[in-house]
Amino acid sequence: MNHRRALTTAAAPAAAAAACHILPAATWLPGVRATLFPSLDGRGSPDHVALTFDDGPDARSTPYFLRELDRLDARATFFVQGAAVRRHPALVRAMAAEGHELAVHCWEHRPPWLPRPVADRADLSRAVRVVRETSGTAPRWYRPPYGVLTATRWLAARRLGLRPVLWTAWGRDWRAGADAASVLVHLRERLAGGATVLLHDSDRNSAPGSWRVTLSALPVLVSWCREAGWRVGPLSEHGVAGLVPAARRLGAGDAVRDRMRDLMDP
Structure with missing residues (x-):
């Protein structure tokens, strides 16, 4: 019996650490973001929609988006993968020269579930x-792979001066079987003035080939x-407000509020 109690006692800190690590991932849920963290939900000025793309730069597809955005006289924020930036520096410089904003998605697209405090940072x-170094501008925004903010990712972003932003409306354009009509249907579900739109370039x-669907819906x-x-x-240009006031609307003494406020406070 004592042996079992000792094992339980030893496992408790590990379980607590795992819970703290995964707790911020609840912000993946649109209802949680919209109610408690509207800026993490991408809510900005009501007369503006922020257009954002994940997973580039990609020499096969990103130039098509640049061409179409130029034709539409629109600019966007691209959440890029660092390893891809290193492979395609000329493309990244062209993106910046054409007035698009470069933000950070990741170095490489890794699953989020295991705590990796040193590696994540x-x-x-x-x-x-x-x-x-490639674009000549310091990135301001961070969106994690899969949109899952764990504690280690959130803390790493905070220490590097990045602001996490997820999205308000997404097109689910990454899925097999998606077409332009389905992308637009999904976007319409939460599209409104002040929204941040998530697509993929x-x-x-x-x-495979899903970027062509996105391009046709754009x-x-x-x-x-x-x-x-x-x-x-x-x-x-979106006018995203600060994160902390929304977090503080949670009930006083709430453990979730306290932990997430600790992560988010500057």
Whole structure:
């Protein structure tokens, strides 16, 4: 019996550490973000829609998006993978020269579930450095792979001066079987003034060829926004408010509030 109690006691700290690590991942749920952390949900100025893309740069697909955005006279925020930036520096410089904003997605697209405090910070630091050195601008925003913010990722972003932002509306454009119509249907579910839209300019982590679906939906999306009177542009023009006041609307003494406030406070 004592042996069993000792094992239980020894396991308790590990279980607590795992719980703290995964707790912020609850922000993946749209209802949690929208209610408690509207800026993490990408809520900005009501007359603006932030257009964002994940997973590039990709020499096979990103140039098509740059060409289409130029035709539409629209600019966007690209959440890039550091390893891909290193492989395609000329493309990244072209993105910056054309007025698009470079933000950090990851170094490489890794699953989020195991705590990796040292590795997460090292990978994110490498990504920040290569974006800054290649584009000539310091990235401001961070969106983690799969949209899952763990404690180690959140703390790494905070220590590197990055602001996490997920999304308000997404097109689920990475899925096999998606087409332009389905992407637009999913976007419409939460598209509104002040929304941040998530799409992908690469199929590196998506169904093969899915970027073509996204590209075909893009002009319709931009047209919808402009017809509604919403400007379309990058996060830098979106007017995202601070995170902490929304977090503090939770009930006093709430352990979830206290832990997430600790992670988010500057």
